Amino acid sequence: MEQMLSGKHAVITGGSKGIGLAIGELFADHGAEVTLVARTADDLDGAVERLRERGATADAIQLDICDKAAVGEMVEGLGADFRCDVLVNNAGPILQGAPVLGSEDRKWLETFDTKVMGAVRLSRALAPSMPADGSGRVINVSGISGRSLLPEASASGMSNAAVTAFTSYLAEELKGKRINVNCISPGLIATQAWIDRAEERGAALGISGEAFMDRMAEDLGVHLARWAEPREVASVALFLASDMGSYVTGQVIAVDGGLANFVV
Ligand SMILES: NC(=O)c1ccc[n+]([C@@H]2O[C@H](COP(=O)([O-])OP(=O)(O)OC[C@H]3O[C@@H](n4cnc5c(N)ncnc54)[C@H](OP(=O)(O)O)[C@@H]3O)[C@@H](O)[C@H]2O)c1
CATH class of the missing domain: 1.10.1220 (Arc Repressor Mutant)
Structure with missing residues (x-):
């Protein structure tokens, strides 16, 4: 098989399960060294083992991306030689929401803190370690509820829309470093x-x-x-992470089987 990510180091938040793990597996199959980030040690151990069984170089960082101090400590621990070629900001809960009237602040804030601020924190932490030769990539995972009304999806919808906006602002900010920043918007996975x-x-x-x-x-x-199967999202992440996506930046790609019904 052609190795589309040989020599690249990918860091994937929420990489211990679901979509993040599927991305880790596909990136590993394409020659990337993969670092998985999540909170639960047992899940991380199992996921790293799965990648190593495929012949990959893989490790894990146990981290709550909502903990700003812990993210800072992680960066210090990585050291000056650390290089991240591809950052996938994927960690987050599945669809969260309730009727807006009568809802609790907590649900909204938790979702926002993980999906939006988690992506902001990890991008801030790792962008300095990314190459400036046109090969660096940030891939944010939002969700179709940020662009299309779904029932009972208010908290996720607001956060996903913010991840989309974050993608545009980060793409503009990192253009000087020639880092492509894009967003995948999954539907039902x-x-x-x-x-x-x-x-x-x-x-x-x-x-x-x-x-x-x-x-x-x-x-x-x-x-x-x-x-969709999680690997159907991973294949779009592979396109964006590789040279195949070299002229794509600031974009949102829906992987939703046509759920959102956009005209343009
Ligand atoms: N599945 C879908 O249909 C769908 C649709 C649209 C969008 N999405 C988005 O796609 C992403 C992945 O979804 P999924 O279905 O694969 O979810 P999942 O299977 O529940 O996996 C979520 C991952 O995120 C990690 N995580 C959660 N909170 C974290 C935190 N504070 N710090 C670090 N890691 C954290 C989890 O590990 P720990 O709990 O151990 O930390 C786990 O690895 C999410 O952002 C979700 O909103 C999913």
């Missing part, structure tokens, strides 16, 4: 977190988790009439 949630919600309706997910894809009008 069948990660374990969603499979578990669907089981719960399906049970409450007396249907299986699978039937709940099928119904959700139908109700939301997904053109491709199905959920």
Whole structure:
């Protein structure tokens, strides 16, 4: 197989599970050294093991990206020789929301702190260690609720819209370093977190988790009439991380099977 990321070092937040782990696996298969970032040590150990079993050089950083001081300590620990070629800001909760009226501040702030401020903190921390030769990449993972109205998605929707805006501002700011900054906006992606949630919600309706997910894809009008596998998001991340995406910056790419129905 052609190795599209040989010699590159990728740091992936939320890399222990779901979309982040799928990105880590595909990047590893394409020759990248991969560092996974998340809070739960056991999950990180398992994920690193999976990458090493594929022959990759992989390690993990146990970090809560909401903890500004811990992010600072991480950077000090990395040392002056550390080089990050590709930063994937992916960590965050799956769809969060409630009716705006009567909602609690906590849910909104937690989602915002992880998805938006987490991406800001990690970009601030690692951009100085990125190359200025046109090969550096930042890839933010937002979510389609930031561009398209979904039911019960207010907290995620607001944060995802902010991640989109952050992508534009960071792309402008890092143009001097020739770092391409883009955003992937996933739709319905069948990660374990969603499979578990669907089981719960399906049970409450007396249907299986699978039937709940099928119904959700139908109700939301997904053109491709199905959920995506996490690797279908990873393949777009690979394009953006590699030389194939060399002339793409400041963009948002929806990976949503047609859910959002944009005219342009
Ligand atoms: N799945 C979808 O359908 C979908 C759709 C649109 C957008 N998205 C977005 O895609 C991203 C990944 O979603 P997913 O479905 O793959 O979720 P997931 O399977 O629940 O994985 C989330 C990852 O983020 C990590 N994480 C969460 N909070 C963190 C924190 N404060 N510091 C460090 N790591 C943290 C988790 O590990 P720890 O809990 O151990 O820290 C885990 O590795 C999220 O940003 C989500 O909003 C997903």
